[in-house]
Amino acid sequence: MTDSTSQPGGRTLLRGARLLGGEPRDVLIEGETVAAVGADLPADGAAVIDAAGQVLLPGLVDLHTHLREPGREDSETVLTGTRAAALGGFTAVHAMANTFPVADTAGVVEQVWRLGRAHGYCDVRPVGAVTVGLEGQKLAELGAMHESAAGVRVFSDDGKCVDDAVIMRRALEYVKAFDGVIAQHAQEPRLTEGAQMNEGAVSAELGLAGWPAVAEESIIARDVLLAAHVGSRVHICHLSTAGSVEIVRWAKSKGWDVTAEVTPHHLLLTDELVRSYDPVYKVNPPLRTEADVLALRQALADGTIDCVATDHAPHPHEDKDCEWGAAAMGMVGLETALSVVQHTMVDTGLLDWAGVADRMSVRPSVIGRLSGHGRPVAPGEPANLTLVDPAHRAAVDPARFASRSRNTPYAGRELPGRVTHTFLRGRATVADGRLT
Numbered sequence: 001m002t003d004s005t006s007q008p009g010g011r012t013l014l015r016g017a018r019l020l021g022g023e024p025r026d027v028l029i030e031g032e033t034v035a036a037v038g039a040d041l042p043a044d045g046a047a048v049i050d051a052a053g054q055v056l057l058p059g060l061v062d063l064h065t066h067l068r069e070p071g072r073e074d075s076e077t078v079l080t081g082t083r084a085a086a087l088g089g090f091t092a093v094h095a096m097a098n099t100f101p102v103a104d105t106a107g108v109v110e111q112v113w114r115l116g117r118a119h120g121y122c123d124v125r126p127v128g129a130v131t132v133g134l135e136g137q138k139l140a141e142l143g144a145m146h147e148s149a150a151g152v153r154v155f156s157d158d159g160k161c162v163d164d165a166v167i168m169r170r171a172l173e174y175v176k177a178f179d180g181v182i183a184q185h186a187q188e189p190r191l192t193e194g195a196q197m198n199e200g201a202v203s204a205e206l207g208l209a210g211w212p213a214v215a216e217e218s219i220i221a222r223d224v225l226l227a228a229h230v231g232s233r234v235h236i237c238h239l240s241t242a243g244s245v246e247i248v249r250w251a252k253s254k255g256w257d258v259t260a261e262v263t264p265h266h267l268l269l270t271d272e273l274v275r276s277y278d279p280v281y282k283v284n285p286p287l288r289t290e291a292d293v294l295a296l297r298q299a300l301a302d303g304t305i306d307c308v309a310t311d312h313a314p315h316p317h318e319d320k321d322c323e324w325g326a327a328a329m330g331m332v333g334l335e336t337a338l339s340v341v342q343h344t345m346v347d348t349g350l351l352d353w354a355g356v357a358d359r360m361s362v363r364p365s366v367i368g369r370l371s372g373h374g375r376p377v378a379p380g381e382p383a384n385l386t387l388v389d390p391a392h393r394a395a396v397d398p399a400r401f402a403s404r405s406r407n408t409p410y411a412g413r414e415l416p417g418r419v420t421h422t423f424l425r426g427r428a429t430v431a432d433g434r435l436t
Helices: 078-087 106-119 142-147 165-176 201-206 213-230 242-253 264-268 271-276 290-302 337-346 353-367
Strands: 011-019 024-030 033-038 047-050 055-058 060-065 090-095 123-126 181-184 234-236 258-262 385-395 414-424 427-431
Touching: 011 385, 055 353, 060 078, 060 337, 060 353, 078 090, 078 106, 078 414, 078 427, 090 385, 090 414, 106 123, 106 142, 142 165, 165 181, 165 213, 181 213, 201 271, 213 234, 213 242, 242 258, 242 290, 258 290, 258 353, 264 290, 264 337, 290 337, 337 353, 337 385, 337 414
Parallel strands: 011 047, 011 055, 060 090, 090 123, 181 234, 234 258
Antiparallel strands: 011 024, 024 033, 055 385, 385 414, 414 427
């Protein structure tokens, strides 16, 4: 697919869509923008899509995607990853920096950005590394990456923790100058040496080295204090424990500029699944307990956790089809994220569809300072839109994924909802559930 900015759409009328899950409305798209919203709008030669019963959302935005390119194209590419994103209803993704070479210079982030412009089925915003080579020793070219064509605003060593307090403080001070944000992978390295799963009753029974909750919580506590001291922004990646929720809630009560994300898999899956020894359930941070899952859901509902981010982490077959100890950590998630959120949050009554739009589009756009996304579905706004059929139910079939990898924990599991259409600046990237 070529850059959609050079091929604006025509006229499309979405007939009878439930705007944010509310009353049915017609939405007229002209070119790259929403032209009108109302009842019984005239078609006037527009292509008409019968959206009766479907929910219309602003295009989804993911703050945490691993596209693997450059360097690990055997796992994923910008093209295949953004195809998966479009099928999942996403119109923008933030591509993490742990590529080969690492995205720690203006040159590499511009390469990723240009690949997205040339081949992306959604907007691709590179995330810059905090430290050179993700090694935690020396700050990367934060200013140069921000001033590059990619305009980087989010920086993260995700996959590794910025565990040196001085380096973390300096990073927070540096990005404050241009309203950037440090997205921290909260994992105290000494407390997780050799860790294989959540530390608890199940790890004790299985004899696997445990990954204690305090390894996450201690880093979050330190970093919210540092952010407050500096007066800068910190974002907590893939928060996974009930204790982490309480720290973030406390920090927000102080008025500090702290935000946090949760993954779909941490909203649904627990460490009990590790009893199978199936490496598809091996992920960083690890699957936690049922009590943690329930706390995360409640925190997402009450706004303590700001958004859902997929942490889409594709791996080739051989990196997962092996014994547990040797397996790579990570799960793919772009194509199933909205279904898991519907299952855990909407169908349980914890969020309505307006809440889903807030947590999966509006707030991640604000955190990433991403203009043109997360906007109201209103006349004059960019036509970045997602149409979902909430009544659809089907078993997850990895063979149908657009992602190059198949390491999903949901294979064979029935999930609700199906993205039928995704529009990027007025142009359909997905129509009737299929890539255009």
